[in-house]
Amino acid sequence: MHKEDQHLIFELSSPGRVGYSLPEMDVPEADLSELLPEGYLREEEAELPEVSELDIMRHYTALSKRNHGVDSGFYPLGSCTMKYNPKINENVARYNGFAHVHPLQDESSVQGALELMYDLQQHLIEITGMDEVTLQPAAGAHGEWTGLMMIRAFHESNGDLERTKVIVPDSAHGTNPASATVAGFETVTVKSNEDGLVDLEDLKKVVGPDTAALMLTNPNTLGLFEEHIVEMAEIVHGAGGKLYYDGANLNAVLSKARPGDMGFDVVHLNLHKTFTGPHGGGGPGSGPVGVKSDLIPYLPKPILTKQDDQYVFDYDRPQSIGRVKPFYGNFGINVRAYTYIRSMGPDGLKAVTEYAVLNANYMMRRLAEHYDLPYDKHCKHEFVLSGRRQKKLGVRTLDIAKRLLDFGYHPPTIYFPLNVEECIMIEPTETESKETLDAFIDAMIQIAREAEENPEIVQEAPHSTVIGRLDEATAARKPVLRYQKS
């Protein structure tokens, strides 16, 4: 071990130390050998750590200090909508009646939980302009796959068995083509044009009688609104396909344009992005899916309905694609999203998008002289820069990202979308102040200057983090994926 290494919890373990307080054993104990067949009582104990409660708290506090969250500082990670996570959400999700309710209790004993789910569905229906919503999918990618499975079931029930292809723009999130594959489709890529939008001529070429759907993010991953959405919808619908909306970028269009009105047939939302379920270090999220009326029969079952003043689950759904998740979705995240929507109201949600877009455009214009701006037009909630000017000076986008760490920022998304060279994708969100944006812009300008005058300082960054750049090649070549006692 290096002297500066952070201990693993296993290295703090000392035999005989405990960190638990189990209830008393107040029933007469039977001989275990009579209760379990031979060979089923574990012989070798699982090597979990033996530490005291204070050891645990200090360990995880130390780890938390080695982690950057939105509460630690600015986090302009494009396409991820790293906005403030309101604290009321955390409190509400921990109410006994929400956190400590069993999913298989009788419906009559969980009417409050069902009421919240139902009202959230109603709010999401209005926000997306769709006809029905399911809360069952656990995350965005799970929602994509659920939506595609419904589209498949729709075509199949129409006897339309040749629709085996899903069209995905070259700028799409990686989950889009992967979800299409898992749902049993082939992926066809449609090109972007020089304006960063889907190339309509290419779209016309790739649609056909084998088209099941087009998956689209709008605004797209370049932060640009697909202005020709109406024509695109006509092209796809005209060929008998369905239009799928990836809701990852919904923060850009709240109260400005609804997927349902743009012609989309299926929508998934990432409640952990636009609707402030915290990202949790990579999850849990929640990925509700909304559909137009002709797809309602295929929704995962059960669906939640209201009969008189009672909320009930309907399992009698013969055309349903089936269950996509045990129980009813990531309820705890849905509680947080509902709390957020109710904290904002209609005018608040409108302001969210207006400020998110204002912040992004402000940053884009102020950075435009210092970095290449591949698409010089108003962006929506995020924008992309290219680091190709700096690359010529020997400073790569990766170096710029690492240098930002020295200023206490989480870097933007880099090298995505794939169709922009040395891409830097910045999403400030609406919860950041002008002062924060200005400070970040200043840092970016300083780095651009350093690239010209003193590139080593950027190339060798970061200089101030607890650890330097890590050897990822060795990690992949000789994987060490667990601790082993030496």
Add this chain to the structure above:
Amino acid sequence: MKHRYLPLTESDKTAMLDAIGVSSVDELFSDIPESVRFKGEYKIKPAKSEPALMKELARMAGKNADLKTNTSFLGAGVYDHYMPVIVDHVISRSEFYTAYTPYQPEISQGELQAIFEFQTMICELTGMDVANSSMYDGGTALAEAAMLSAAQTKRKKVLISAAVHPEAKDVVKTYAKGQYIDVVEVPFKDGITDLEALEEMADENTAAVIVQYPNFFGRIEHMNELEKIAHSKKSLFVVSSNPLALGALTPPGKFGADIVVGDAQPFGIPAAFGGPHCGYFSVTSKLMRKIPGRLVGQTKDDEGRRGFVLTLQAREQHIRRDKATSNICSNQALNALAASVAMTALGKKGVKEMAIANIQKANYARNAFKKSGFEIVFEGPSFNEFVVKMNRPVKAINEELLAKGIIGGYDLGRDYPELNEHMLIAVTELRTKEEIDTFVEELGDCHA
């Protein structure tokens, strides 16, 4: 717009519009075609202040019967266990819960190391070589295991025991449709997978034999025999396990399992009306490069300091796109952290003690039912659940119990028509002798 989450002032807005060179925010939306532009405001409930909203939602929460004020004997995949108080203190540190996926390792060492420790603990409990950083839940993890098996063996049929959790089974079937995989159910006999039937059904088209250990009825399967049948056809042996039970039971890895999945909900994760929980996924080293989801690996920086990174990413959707075998992106990282803290608090001794306490208390309860004249169906070695035959509909019984502050067991008739009027009862370490005695007493004497 004045709102506590929106810091821009009027003068900020003016200055920013100036810098952009537009006169209004509306101009920034001029690229949205008129015909699809949404005008006006959403017809949704108006905003509420923080105190008013908390009161409204507390009332809504109060309409639910919760596991803290009532005494629960309901399990069936979600359990009421000891949750070390420290768990919530750790996961409430916002450096963890407001971070995203640790793509920038220099400022994400905390999360990465915590996941590395989680992977290690899951390997220890399951007896497997490699575990990933988590899945959505046990059900989708099982579905991914079925897909992995089909891809690995290039076969298109999986055999799944009818004694696997019915909702997990349903999820497997939905995913299987996407991949054109046939899912065939193997019947159970006396509450465990029917070995003779399995023997007949397994063939060279079988990608996997999927069982649950302990199974949905709480019973302990004949793992040696199941493994032999699966491997005799070169199928993968896939096991879904409650990881708490593995504190006391011989782990599936020791029985030759190829893939072990499940849900870590018993470790410090609240029931939360069914989610979010925390799926786990573990495999033998042979399948390491086929495992879905994120993996954290150990490495060094240029000064030789130990550090952690996301690794073997070539498997994942953001690299492989349509060639990826799984589309999972977000997982359940924060709940994996909660489970890690709970597993750490329990430690080597506590996890065993807690698992054994479940076996002992369930055994005591089962005997108490027998003494009261109830028939225990599927009697035999089990963990913390067992099946009792009732003399009337379970739904009606549960309504009466709830009036007395007891959440009764699961109505098996919902999934198994032949088990109508049968209750699946879970007894965890939290149930006291007094609570168990009261429960049995409330159900009345069943002697004819």
